[in-house]
Amino acid sequence: MFEDERDDKIYNLIITNGIDKNNEYGQFTEKLFSKVDFKWKESISGSYATAGEAFYKKVDRIIMLSGLYNDNKELFENLLNAGKEHKIPIVLVRPLGLEEVPEVLEESAATIVGWNANCIIDSIKDAEETM
Template identity: 65%
Template sequence: MFEEDYDDKIYNLIISNGFDKEHEYRQFVEKIYSKPEFLWKESISGSYASASPEFFENIDAIILLAGLYNYNEDTFNDLLEASEKYDIPIVLVRPYGLEEVPEKLEEKAKTIVGWNANCIIDSIKSAINLNENEECEL
């Protein structure tokens, strides 16, 4: 690995979680842990609907694991609202082997990605950069 591949930024992420019979959350976290050059931490709230503005202030991206949507719709809705309210980009991760994702989620996502660890990291960084560039254009 070349030194220029490393980024000293620590990305602050919210990763959708909840009822997860397919263990997508664990698999997702393992994927991004497999890339030591990507530094990140996860911010968790008991309820995203009632979390303070300060909680969302430093969030870089919201990761929605689309396979968890049907069992955790309320949490997803809270995260979608927070994304809009606090201008946080959404990275939508498709379930293993599926191309289709809920339309409601697809419409809100900055980017949609599968389960390749390199693509996940690139998508997170890209979504954040796209969001920052849009703010500059205003």
Template identity: 40%
Template sequence: MFESELEVYKIFISHIGENEDEYSIFIEKLQTAHEFEFKNLGILDRIAEKDLQKQINSVGVVIILSGLYNKYKSIIKKQVDIAKELDKPIIVIRPFGMENVPFELEKIATDIVGWNAPCIVHSIEENYITE
């Protein structure tokens, strides 16, 4: 497939308002995926509820990095609540190097995947909703 023929998936990746190691590693992982183009509409320095609402409203899927959940619960929970309110599919990524996902995230997840790029891409493609 030619690069110009690839669909660009608009996604929101959970964040804490600043760059964080797990977030950076995840972005790099997605960037290495073959024949997959994405645009992350999550803006790192914008975490006010109205900003998050606007960011999440424009995407076809929300990705929650569950490794950030316990440490930054209120910020990530706000993102999850907005995604649920907007009926966006929620893909939960297991904590980096671990299998267990917080129960609160497990019960709202559309899908749960690990850090394997092809599995992540497949989940995005399968769960993506178009406007």
């Protein structure tokens, strides 16, 4: 790797979780851990609706695992609102094994990605605010 290609940034992520019948959260975080040259940490709040400016100011990207949407709509709505209000890019991950994503999520996403670890990392790094 060339020196100017090094990315020593530690990405602060919010990753949707909640009711997760297919363990998409666990599989997604395994993808992140598999890329040892990608540094990240996760920010978690008991309520994303009431988390304040100080919490969101530290967040680089919101990762939405769209396969969890139907069982966690309130969580997704709160994070969509937070992304818009605090200008945080949203990386939308397709449901595991499927191509279609909920339209309401697609409209707010800076980028949409599947389950390839390299593509996920590139999408996180390259996501720009679109709202």
